[in-house]
Amino acid sequence: MPLTPVIAASGVRVTLGGSTILWDVDLTVGQSEVVALLGANGSGKSTLVRAVVGAVPLDRGRVELFGSPLGPQVPWERVGYVPQRVSAGGGVPATACEVVVSGTLHGRRVLPPRGARARARAALEQVGLGDRVDQPVREMSGGQQQRVLIARALVRRPDLLLLDEPVAGVDVASQRTFADVLTDLVDHGTTVLVVLHELGALAPLVQRAVVLRHGSVVHDGAPPAPAPEHAGPDHVHLHPHDGDEAGPAEAPGLSTTLGWER
Numbered sequence: 607m608p609l610t611p612v613i614a615a616s617g618v619r620v621t622l623g624g625s626t627i628l629w630d631v632d633l634t635v636g637q638s639e640v641v642a643l644l645g646a647n648g649s650g651k652s653t654l655v656r657a658v659v660g661a662v663p664l665d666r667g668r669v670e671l672f673g674s675p676l677g678p679q680v681p682w683e684r685v686g687y688v689p690q691r692v693s694a695g696g697g698v699p700a701t702a703c704e705v706v707v708s709g710t711l712h713g714r715r716v717l718p719p720r721g722a723r724a725r726a727r728a729a730l731e732q733v734g735l736g737d738r739v740d741q742p743v744r745e746m747s748g749g750q751q752q753r754v755l756i757a758r759a760l761v762r763r764p765d766l767l768l769l770d771e772p773v774a775g776v777d778v779a780s781q782r783t784f785a786d787v788l789t790d791l792v793d794h795g796t797t798v799l800v801v802l803h804e805l806g807a808l809a810p811l812v813q814r815a816v817v818l819r820h821g822s823v824v825h826d827g828a829p830p831a832p833a834p835e836h837a838g839p840d841h842v843h844l845h846p847h848d849g850d851e852a853g854p855a856e857a858p859g860l861s862t863t864l865g866w867e868r
Contacts, residue, residue: 618667686759709758
């Protein structure tokens with residue numbers, strides 16, 4: 607009997623600001639798969655990830671996670687999500703540890719579980735910020751803030767991890783550390799859907815690539831070979847984030863830690 611896909615999206619169409627961003631997109635991701643979403647800026651990659659987690663409404667189509675349609679029946683505590691880079695501090699003097707602990711919360715849990723702080727410290731160690739546990743996030747660099755958000759997703763020990771440009775603007779050494787962390791998660795059964803501009807340090811992990819162009823899937827299969835100027839292991843490509851939305855948004859009732867609330 608075939609396993610239920612972790613992500614099953616069919617006929618997904620999304621319109622934002624009067625413009626159709628996704629045109630009847632199908633996407634299936636199986637257990638322990640690592641799938642990269644690739645495409646030019648504005649191709650719809652980030653919008654597709656946001657549609658998968660219910661952060662933007664669908665004009666048509668359907669999305670299921672772990673066999674359940676989007677809604678309160680989805681086991682959101684099994685899902686980790688890192689949006690396109692946003693300020694992890696948000697003007698609030700929260701420490702790195704406090705931000706990461708918030709990742710243990712969801713719609714059915716409003717208080718951190720026992721041992722949450724120890725788990726947060728371990729997650730920060732995983733992303734190379736073990737010495738920044740008590741530092742206010744607003745004092746950190748953009749790349750460090752991004753790693754705090756990654757740690758916030760990792761602290762859930764998710765079965766499904768969705769990452770939107772997680773290594774954009776992050777130094778090469780940190781990218782390699784993050785690749786090692788992902789390798790360990792995948793070895794233990796985590797499914798990963800990651801938006802990338804280029805495969806970079808994550809190339810050895812990616813099993814399949816889905817390429818979007820103007821909101822439609824134009825390739826679903828083996829990852830494409832990198833362009834010659836991007837093939838070097840030390841290449842760092844800084845670029846504007848995708849222009850297919852104004853910024854991270856949340857569906858009504860969807861908390862920042864993916865807990866569905868009524």
